[in-house]
Each structure stands twice: as C-alpha cells, then as structure tokens.
Amino acid sequence: MPTPVLQYQTRASTRESAPASVSHASVRSFRSETSSSFDTQSNNHKAGSSHSQSNTRRSKQSGAASSKSTGGKDGQSFVAAVVEGRGAGAEVGMCFCDLKTSEIILCQIADSQTYVRTLQKLNLYEPAEVTTEVWAVREENPEPKLEILVPTTAVDPVNSKLVNIIKETMPNSTITPVARRSFNDTTGLECIKKYIVKEGSASLLLGIPTKYFCLAATAAVMQHIVETRHAVFLNHSVRFKYQICTGSMVIDCATARNLELTMNLSSQNDKDTLFGILNETLTPMGARLLRSNILQPLTDERTIQTRLDCVQELSQVEDRFYALKSSLKTLNDVDHLITTFIQVPTKPSIKHSEQCINHIINLKHTLHAITSVAQSLGQCQNRLLVTIHRLLTDPRLEKFSDLIDEVIEKNVVLEKTAVGIRHQRCFAVKAGCNGLLDVARQTYKETCNDILDVTNRYVQEYGINLKVQFNVTMGYYFTTTVDQLGGNDVPLVFINVVKKGKSLTFTTLELVKKNAKINDSLTEVYLMSDKIVGDLSSNIRSEIGALYKASEAIAMLDMLLSFAHQCTISDFVRPEFTDTLVIKQGRHPILEKISPLAFIPNDTYAGSHNTFQIITGPNMSGKSTYLRQVALLTIMAQIASFVPAEYASFRIVDQLLSRICNDDCIELNASTFMTEMKETAYIVENATEKSLVVIDELGRGTSTHDGLGIAFAVCEELIHNRSLVFFATHFQELTTILTAYHNVMTRDEEQKPGISYKYRLAQGSAKEEHYGLSLAKTLSLPQNISTRAETVSLRLTDLQDSARRHSESNRIVSRRRILAQVAHDCVLIQKAAKGMTGEELAIALNDVQQTAVMHLLAIHREGQDKDKDKDIDKDMDKGKGAKEDICVVMG
Structure with a gap:
C-alpha cells in the first residue's frame, strides 16, 4: 500500500465523465510537444503512479463496443x-x-x-x-x-x-x-x-x-x-x-x-448459457435484443421465415458479412447516447456542461459509423435488410452530421486517455464562434506550457529526472523512482509524496496553483461552450426519432449477423416449420460448445400419433440433456437461428413448460417435493395443445407408490390435452400402463453392459432394467450382498412379467396401437395422393391393410397360447396369491 508522507488538499476539481475526444490542430502540436519533453526528461522510465493507471482505466470510454457484447x-x-x-x-x-x-x-x-x-x-x-x-x-x-x-x-x-x-x-x-x-x-x-x-x-x-x-x-x-x-x-x-x-x-x-x-445454474454467469453461446453480437443494442428474443421467442411463422432468409443471405455473401462486422465494431451504445440528449438534471452543473460536449462528439462518431454500416449493406436482396438499409440512410441522420460539422471541429477523433479527454472538451467547439471562449482556451494552453517550463526548471535545479503525468482527480503531478534520488531525501519543495515500491509520486505548491488555474480556465470554457452546444443539442432533439429507428435497425442487424456467424463456425442447418417435430442428429447447443468430449447426437420425432414420449434409461445416460436439447432447439428455431442438426422441422410452440430441477427452495422454505408439486400444478393448469412440455423425474421427491401414482395421473392429464410432452422417468411401470393410449411412445437410452452408457436413444422400453445392480457390482459392496440383491430382484421381475403376459389388456392395447398406426399411414398416403396414380394409390392402401392384418393375427395367436399357459398355471398354483409369491421369493 502507498505510504502518504504529507497530505495536502488541492483545489483541483474532480471530474470523471464519459470520454470522447477532439483533436484540434493546436492541441495536437501541444500534445506532441509535451509528450516528447516529458519522455526525454524521465529518461524513458516506465515506473508510474498507480493512481494514474487506475484513473486512466476508469476514464476509458465505457461505451466502446467490444468484440463480443455481453448485454446481460x-x-x-x-x-x-x-x-x-x-x-x-x-x-x-x-x-x-x-x-x-x-x-x-x-x-x-x-x-x-x-x-x-x-x-x-x-x-x-x-x-x-x-x-x-x-x-x-x-x-x-x-x-x-x-x-x-x-x-x-x-x-x-x-x-x-x-x-x-x-x-x-x-x-x-x-x-x-x-x-x-x-x-x-x-x-x-x-x-x-x-x-x-x-x-x-x-x-x-x-x-x-x-x-x-x-x-x-x-x-x-x-x-x-x-x-x-x-x-x-x-x-x-x-x-x-x-x-x-x-x-x-x-x-x-x-x-x-x-x-x-440467460443464467447458468452452477457458475451464475451468462457465458455457458444459450444466450452466451449465441451471443456474437458486436453492439450493446444487439445483445439486448438477442436476450429479449431468447426469453420471448416468436410464434409468427412469416416473421421467422423472413429473419431466416436474412440470416441465410448474410452467411452466403462473405464480403458483406465481414464488412458489416468491421463496421459494427466501431459503434457505441446508441440507446445510451440518445438518453444523454433527452435526460437533463433538475439542477444544471459544470459537470453536465462538460459531458454535453462529449455526447456531441460521441454522436458525430456514431453517425459516421452508421454511415459505414449502411454502405456495407450494399445491394441487399432480403426485404428486412432493405428496410434496415433505408432506416440507416435516413436524410435526417445526414442533417445531424452537417449541424455538428458547423459547430464542432471536423478533425475530431475519439480520445481514451484522461489528458486527451480534457483537451477534447476544451477545443471541441470551432474557433471564432465566441471571442471570450477563444481567450479562455488560449489561457488554458499557456498554463499547460507553463507546466513544461516548471518541470524543466525542477530537473535542472534538483538534478532529478521527472515525469509529468495526469489524472482527473489530481490533475498534473510528478513521478520518479527511488534510484533517481541516489539515497537522498525528497526535496522539501515536493509535497504529497506517495511511495509505492520504487515509484514516487508528488506535486508542488506551484504545480497545484497551475492546476487550479487550468481548472478555472476550463470552467469558463465549459460555461461559454454550453450555449453553443445546447442549441446544437436542441436541433438534434427535434428529430430524435431518426436515431431511435436507426438504433432498432442496428440491433436487429447485429442479432441476425450473430446468427449468421454461428452458421460459419458450426455445422448448423436451417429449420423448417411443419405440424411435426423432426430433428435428425440433433445436438445440445450449450454442451457441444463447452464440453471437452464429442457430443453424441440424437434423433427426435413427434407427430400427431405420438405426442407423449416417455424417455427411460439409467442415471447418467443423458435423459435430462435430451429433454433440454429438444427445448433449446425449439427456442433457437423460433428466434430465427439455425440449429445444430443435420435436418430439423419444428411445429410452432406458443408455450414452453418444464419440470426439471429437483432442489429445495430455501428462500420459500419449500422442500423438493413441494417445489416439484407447485411446478407440476402450474404445468397442468396452463398446458394446451400447442404447448411443449418437458418433465424430468416427476414423483422422485416422495415415496415410490405415491410418486408413481402422481406421475401416472399427471401423464394421463397431459395425454388427454394432447400437449407435446417429453417425459423422462425411472418408473418402468409407466412404459407399460400408458401404452394403452395410442399417442404414447416409449424411448430408451441405449447402453453397453455395465455402466458405460452411449447416450443414444432407441424406440421401445428399456432392455436393461437392473442397471442399479450393475453399478453395485463395480463398487465395494460385499459379494454376498450383491448376489442376494440380484436373486431377489430377478425373482420379483419374473413374477411381474408373468402377470403381464396373462393380461388381456395388453392385447387390447396392441390392437389399438395397430389401428392408430393404420390411421396415421392413411393420412400420409392422403397427403401424397396428388402425385400418385389410381393403381399406385390402391397398392399403397393394400400394403397398409395387409401389414395391419398380419400384426392383428399375430396378436390373436399369441393370446391363444397365453390362455393355454394360464390354464396350466391355474392347476399348478391354485390358491396362491401374489403375497405368497413374494414371501417365497424373499426366503
């Protein structure tokens, strides 16, 4: 920590405002002169005050666009x-x-x-x-x-x-x-x-x-x-x-x-989120629009298609793509700039006057950047891009530039250093606009030159190489190193000495007076410039609507350009919109970017005959990831982004509902089960036929039987209202019971023996039910416990399968599913009938009929065989109930 030797309160005013700068000809010569003088006197010593570094960092332009705007x-x-x-x-x-x-x-x-x-x-x-x-x-x-x-x-x-x-x-x-x-x-x-x-x-x-x-x-x-x-x-x-x-x-x-x-659950930031993955925007306006669209995707297919056409055109014309990215990088926050013109403090102040000059120069730079963006659009074809180009070439924007050039120096550039910003405020207004203003600026320049003379005199008098630095709090001050003193004490003329490492910072009473004189001159400059700048700002406010529209156009262009950027760096495909959800080799957009392992893609198909899909499989097999993947890809499609897949077709969703996390809510004093039931009740109450619902492990927060009953009842309700539902569960009973409904389909995560899972979906119920036993065998449980657990589990499974084989309801369900499939196939044939001859149509319908008859006969023969087995079982086990069977199994 720096050690203060002597405290001295100066009269230097502390002004720290948004930077923007001007480079008047006289200021340029002054800066080059002072820079060379200071560097020569210091013998190129790099040791500087931490105060200067920190204040310079703070005074850098806060609105400058970075290569990737956060917009959170x-x-x-x-x-x-x-x-x-x-x-x-x-x-x-x-x-x-x-x-x-x-x-x-x-x-x-x-x-x-x-x-x-x-x-x-x-x-x-x-x-x-x-x-x-x-x-x-x-x-x-x-x-x-x-x-x-x-x-x-x-x-x-x-x-x-x-x-x-x-x-x-x-x-x-x-x-x-x-x-x-x-x-x-x-x-x-x-x-x-x-x-x-x-x-x-x-x-x-x-x-x-x-x-x-x-x-x-x-x-x-x-x-x-x-x-x-x-x-x-x-x-x-x-x-x-x-x-x-x-x-x-x-x-x-x-x-x-x-x-x-927009917020990661584990790291509490927006990088490893859908917003963070898609956010390649270059302006704050684009980032804000992207975030708003992610939280509120479109449902109008025509608007989505227009945006998709725009993204496709931007990604295909390479020269225009890179020209637009280069132009957008120079843009600041236009919305924030507009605010500086329309919001005024209730009590005027010198600080507000000096900031007004910065805002005018910032606007000049922004208008130049907007012109560059408009030129980069070139001969665009998409009607959305044509509209954006029209808004960016509004004649009123050119009028703003002309008004600014009449008052502000034409060779204005944006400054980022603290001393550059001060020079900008002083010399921004053209010479000749106000005689007293020119006199005050001459006084400012002469006082700055006096500081050079004072510095040279101290160097000659004390033999110390000094370096003059500046920050907005202290004004001009001296720095040197301990080595320059040669072991001697700091001369008494130097006050406010602060030591940090080998670096020393200090000032003198004479330098303090010079700083005060400079501040007085600047105050006069600001007050006399205020009337000129105020009139200019009033003229701009009268047509401020042009800036509002330009800001909206840039935000839309930036967001669509961000989507186009994703197409160039990733294997994304343009989504289609139909009445069926079809995703071929879809990938999770977030995990694909942040995971060091190669992501295993999965297919998704959900039509009118299988709106309710049950996802089963062991823990760590990827069920939750798959559910999130479907939801995220749907959101990406409806904000007009390309999606990570080989082919993708979506149906427009008007509401997305989820029940995924299983955590306590400490803030509301709610247990896992209570939170689970609140979210489930919300889903059941609000789900409609156009909703997409993803539910993960419903009923896990309570006992097995209660959880199974609640899960079954909720599933039945969602099946009836025909919402598009993806339901992940460990309750294998649901895969059997719910198949009584023709629009239910079960899918299982494929797996190798043991616990090495491949995260691949396949149709049908789980082939490996005893994955818990497989995991137990790999751990340090005693062998006799593992063997006994396997015996009991297998015998109970055999009893359950035997009861299921003798069930007449299974045969009824199978027949109903066959008939539902016939209806679905006939609908598909009807859609394709326009391009078929009468003979081809008859053959297609006959194939559907023969296939259905064959399956129905197979079910009938299987039922006859099961009836024979049932009669034999009655003779052998007459009088035995399920309770006695379980007792036998247990020992």
Missing part, C-alpha cells in the same frame, strides 16, 4: 411498476423504463389466475432500480435485487395474490410500495402526451387512453424517476412502446432458469 443484466437498468385491477378478471397494467436507453414499455394484460404473462414480462426485463445506493451495492455484488413498484394497497394490510406470486417466483426481487395516488391514469396519459416522440405517436395515442392500468403504472414510474434520479425528460423526446402479449412464446421464470437461457 449489467447492460440494463429498469424501473418497473405493476398495478392490478379490482374487478373479477386479473387485469394487470405494467410500465418498464430503461433508465439507460430511456425506452418506456407499456403493456396491459388480461392474465390468468397464475399471472403467467405478468411473470414472463417481469423476467424479460429484469427491472432494477438504479439509485446511488444501488450502484454502490452493484460494485460489490453484480446481481442487484429487482425493484418493482406496487401500490401500498397491494401490501397493506396483507400482500395481494399478485405480490405473493411475484415474491415466490422471484425471491430475489424487492417489492417497493408506492402511494396509491401515484398510480393515476390521467397523469400517466398527460406524461405520455408530453414526452412522447412526435414521430409515430398518433397510432399509440389513438388506443392508449383506454388502457387505464398501464397508464396508472406509467404515472408511478415517471414520478419515481423524478424523485429518485433528480432528472427529467425533455418534451417530445421519449420513445413509448405498447407491447401486446400475442405473437410470442410464453416461457415462465422457472423454465428460463431450468433451461439456463
């Missing part, structure tokens, strides 16, 4: 308000405001009693109240609690049903009661009319006045922002959006967590 929760800061109607139906109004992008989302939902749509919206936007205290917590803990505004009447005297469900579903969220009078629909409508961007406002204002609940939520959010953020929006500058809940797949919070869509 850290990139968003939402404040949300939720209010429920008091009528018989569950009418819920919500308002979400992204404080970084100043986008306000409105929605009003006629929800179910479980509030499934409401919870999905809350999970989609992950609202997080951003105040000074919360940001301080976020520095230590990157996962702040969710802050949701609700009326005080919803929590006093007792929590409403909606609040209780939010707390149960989102235990990490924080419910903030707000006075009921803040939820005023009249005030909300006035806020929308006052702040909404004029362009495109007519359509929203036409239908929103009757949405009383979302208007009330809007009023609460706007008032809360003013009270806690101490900032207001400028008139006609905010983008309001009203979102309907149709046209997207419903994914509840538990399913999003179980499938690891």
Whole structure:
C-alpha cells in the first residue's frame, strides 16, 4: 500500500465523465510537444503512479463496443411498476423504463389466475432500480435485487395474490410500495402526451387512453424517476412502446432458469448459457435484443421465415458479412447516447456542461459509423435488410452530421486517455464562434506550457529526472523512482509524496496553483461552450426519432449477423416449420460448445400419433440433456437461428413448460417435493395443445407408490390435452400402463453392459432394467450382498412379467396401437395422393391393410397360447396369491 508522507488538499476539481475526444490542430502540436519533453526528461522510465493507471482505466470510454457484447443484466437498468385491477378478471397494467436507453414499455394484460404473462414480462426485463445506493451495492455484488413498484394497497394490510406470486417466483426481487395516488391514469396519459416522440405517436395515442392500468403504472414510474434520479425528460423526446402479449412464446421464470437461457445454474454467469453461446453480437443494442428474443421467442411463422432468409443471405455473401462486422465494431451504445440528449438534471452543473460536449462528439462518431454500416449493406436482396438499409440512410441522420460539422471541429477523433479527454472538451467547439471562449482556451494552453517550463526548471535545479503525468482527480503531478534520488531525501519543495515500491509520486505548491488555474480556465470554457452546444443539442432533439429507428435497425442487424456467424463456425442447418417435430442428429447447443468430449447426437420425432414420449434409461445416460436439447432447439428455431442438426422441422410452440430441477427452495422454505408439486400444478393448469412440455423425474421427491401414482395421473392429464410432452422417468411401470393410449411412445437410452452408457436413444422400453445392480457390482459392496440383491430382484421381475403376459389388456392395447398406426399411414398416403396414380394409390392402401392384418393375427395367436399357459398355471398354483409369491421369493 502507498505510504502518504504529507497530505495536502488541492483545489483541483474532480471530474470523471464519459470520454470522447477532439483533436484540434493546436492541441495536437501541444500534445506532441509535451509528450516528447516529458519522455526525454524521465529518461524513458516506465515506473508510474498507480493512481494514474487506475484513473486512466476508469476514464476509458465505457461505451466502446467490444468484440463480443455481453448485454446481460449489467447492460440494463429498469424501473418497473405493476398495478392490478379490482374487478373479477386479473387485469394487470405494467410500465418498464430503461433508465439507460430511456425506452418506456407499456403493456396491459388480461392474465390468468397464475399471472403467467405478468411473470414472463417481469423476467424479460429484469427491472432494477438504479439509485446511488444501488450502484454502490452493484460494485460489490453484480446481481442487484429487482425493484418493482406496487401500490401500498397491494401490501397493506396483507400482500395481494399478485405480490405473493411475484415474491415466490422471484425471491430475489424487492417489492417497493408506492402511494396509491401515484398510480393515476390521467397523469400517466398527460406524461405520455408530453414526452412522447412526435414521430409515430398518433397510432399509440389513438388506443392508449383506454388502457387505464398501464397508464396508472406509467404515472408511478415517471414520478419515481423524478424523485429518485433528480432528472427529467425533455418534451417530445421519449420513445413509448405498447407491447401486446400475442405473437410470442410464453416461457415462465422457472423454465428460463431450468433451461439456463440467460443464467447458468452452477457458475451464475451468462457465458455457458444459450444466450452466451449465441451471443456474437458486436453492439450493446444487439445483445439486448438477442436476450429479449431468447426469453420471448416468436410464434409468427412469416416473421421467422423472413429473419431466416436474412440470416441465410448474410452467411452466403462473405464480403458483406465481414464488412458489416468491421463496421459494427466501431459503434457505441446508441440507446445510451440518445438518453444523454433527452435526460437533463433538475439542477444544471459544470459537470453536465462538460459531458454535453462529449455526447456531441460521441454522436458525430456514431453517425459516421452508421454511415459505414449502411454502405456495407450494399445491394441487399432480403426485404428486412432493405428496410434496415433505408432506416440507416435516413436524410435526417445526414442533417445531424452537417449541424455538428458547423459547430464542432471536423478533425475530431475519439480520445481514451484522461489528458486527451480534457483537451477534447476544451477545443471541441470551432474557433471564432465566441471571442471570450477563444481567450479562455488560449489561457488554458499557456498554463499547460507553463507546466513544461516548471518541470524543466525542477530537473535542472534538483538534478532529478521527472515525469509529468495526469489524472482527473489530481490533475498534473510528478513521478520518479527511488534510484533517481541516489539515497537522498525528497526535496522539501515536493509535497504529497506517495511511495509505492520504487515509484514516487508528488506535486508542488506551484504545480497545484497551475492546476487550479487550468481548472478555472476550463470552467469558463465549459460555461461559454454550453450555449453553443445546447442549441446544437436542441436541433438534434427535434428529430430524435431518426436515431431511435436507426438504433432498432442496428440491433436487429447485429442479432441476425450473430446468427449468421454461428452458421460459419458450426455445422448448423436451417429449420423448417411443419405440424411435426423432426430433428435428425440433433445436438445440445450449450454442451457441444463447452464440453471437452464429442457430443453424441440424437434423433427426435413427434407427430400427431405420438405426442407423449416417455424417455427411460439409467442415471447418467443423458435423459435430462435430451429433454433440454429438444427445448433449446425449439427456442433457437423460433428466434430465427439455425440449429445444430443435420435436418430439423419444428411445429410452432406458443408455450414452453418444464419440470426439471429437483432442489429445495430455501428462500420459500419449500422442500423438493413441494417445489416439484407447485411446478407440476402450474404445468397442468396452463398446458394446451400447442404447448411443449418437458418433465424430468416427476414423483422422485416422495415415496415410490405415491410418486408413481402422481406421475401416472399427471401423464394421463397431459395425454388427454394432447400437449407435446417429453417425459423422462425411472418408473418402468409407466412404459407399460400408458401404452394403452395410442399417442404414447416409449424411448430408451441405449447402453453397453455395465455402466458405460452411449447416450443414444432407441424406440421401445428399456432392455436393461437392473442397471442399479450393475453399478453395485463395480463398487465395494460385499459379494454376498450383491448376489442376494440380484436373486431377489430377478425373482420379483419374473413374477411381474408373468402377470403381464396373462393380461388381456395388453392385447387390447396392441390392437389399438395397430389401428392408430393404420390411421396415421392413411393420412400420409392422403397427403401424397396428388402425385400418385389410381393403381399406385390402391397398392399403397393394400400394403397398409395387409401389414395391419398380419400384426392383428399375430396378436390373436399369441393370446391363444397365453390362455393355454394360464390354464396350466391355474392347476399348478391354485390358491396362491401374489403375497405368497413374494414371501417365497424373499426366503
């Protein structure tokens, strides 16, 4: 740790703002002069102050796009308000405001009693109240609690049903009661009319006045922002959006967590997730859009196909693909930039004035990058790409560039160093715009040159090679090394001496005065530049709608380009959409990327005659992985991404439900079984014919008989509503009992003898039932225990098989399945009949008939043989019951 020798408080103002820079001709010469002088005087010593390094890192441009944008929760800061109607139906109004992008989302939902749509919206936007205290917590803990505004009447005297469900579903969220009078629909409508961007406002204002609940939520959010953020929006500058809940797949919070869509369950990050795997976006806007689409996939096939066409075109034209990637890398967060123009503090300050200059220069750079992206699109064919190109070539964007060039120096470049940012703020506005401004800037330059003279004088006077450095907190200061002192003490003229290792940092009273003079000059520069920059910003705000549209276009282009990137680096195939789920050699998208072992692909087929599929097999054979794989590939297809398979056909799913994890919920004081039953009840209540349901090990949290009974009853209910269900279980009885229904199919994980499993699915029941015995033999159990366990298990299995062989219901089930298969084959023949002659059609139908007759005769002959065996068994074992048989087996 540095050891402070003397503390001296300077008058240097501490300004640390978002960087952006300008390179005026005089500033360039000054920088080159000072840089060469400082380096010569220090004899190229590299030892520098840790203060300078840390502050320089902090002052680097926070909005610069990286090669892969994260776009997770850290990139968003939402404040949300939720209010429920008091009528018989569950009418819920919500308002979400992204404080970084100043986008306000409105929605009003006629929800179910479980509030499934409401919870999905809350999970989609992950609202997080951003105040000074919360940001301080976020520095230590990157996962702040969710802050949701609700009326005080919803929590006093007792929590409403909606609040209780939010707390149960989102235990990490924080419910903030707000006075009921803040939820005023009249005030909300006035806020929308006052702040909404004029362009495109007519359509929203036409239908929103009757949405009383979302208007009330809007009023609460706007008032809360003013009270806690101490900032207001400028008139006609905010983008309001009203979102309907149709046209997207419903994914509840538990399913999003179980499938690891945006958060990994073990590492608690977003890298080893579906979002992390697909996220090759280059802008924060694209990453946010990708995350939103993953949590809320499309259900409109036409829109999906348009996006797929776009992805295919981007991946096929190589030159355009790389040109677009290169152009997008230079883009900052456009949404965040828009916010800087439309949000102003309630109390003006010097800090706000100096930041306004940065924002103008940042906008100039952004407009140049947008032009480059538009040029890279070139002669695109896809209508979506044509629309994006049109939005990026809006004449108003060119007008912005012309307005900026009239006021700001044309040779502006983005600076990243602290001293470069300071020079940028000082010399950004063109010379001649204001005479007093030019005088203040000349004073600033002369004072900086004086620091060079002071440094040369100290070097000559004390014989110490000094290096001048700068940071936003201390201003200019000196650094040297202990070796330069030759064992002598630091001269008394140097104060605020801090030692770290062999490096020394210090200043002098004269240098402190120079820094203060520089700060005074900069204050005058900022105040005189503020009027010029303010007028320029007002002209830009009048057409801010063009920037909003350009941001949306870039986000869509970036996300689709990310999908195209996956096609170039992986063996992905374009999905099709039919009424049948068919996946050939499908692979788990996450495990394929993160696992060091080669992933073994599997086939999937689910048509109208086998909507319920039972997956059996031993532990560690890959049942859970297979269930997640089907769900993840469905999501990828419906967000218009290519999928890892040789061929893929999906049916549009409007709701994805899951029951996978078997963990206690400590936050809710719920056991594994209670959590399991809550999730199961939710699935049974909400599953429809267009739903995809994945259930893993239902009934494992309780006793064997109770678990089997619950699993059977739930399966029967899902079979009746014809949901597309993938059900993994260890209850082998289900593979026999449920085959009475013609739309049930059993599939088993193939395996070698022992415990070496191959993760390959095959149709039919499990061939190896005693995998537990196989595992026990490989461990250190005594031989007599293993032998005895095997004897008892085999005898009990023989008794069960004998009873099953004599069952008349088995023959009935087999006949029904044959007839169901005949109906399915006839449907397929009917679809292909247009391309067949009369003779070919007759032959095909005759083949189906002959095959069915052959199978039915086989079942009839088998039944006659079993009846003979049954008569013999009656003579031999007359009077014996199942209980006596078990007693004999046990000893």
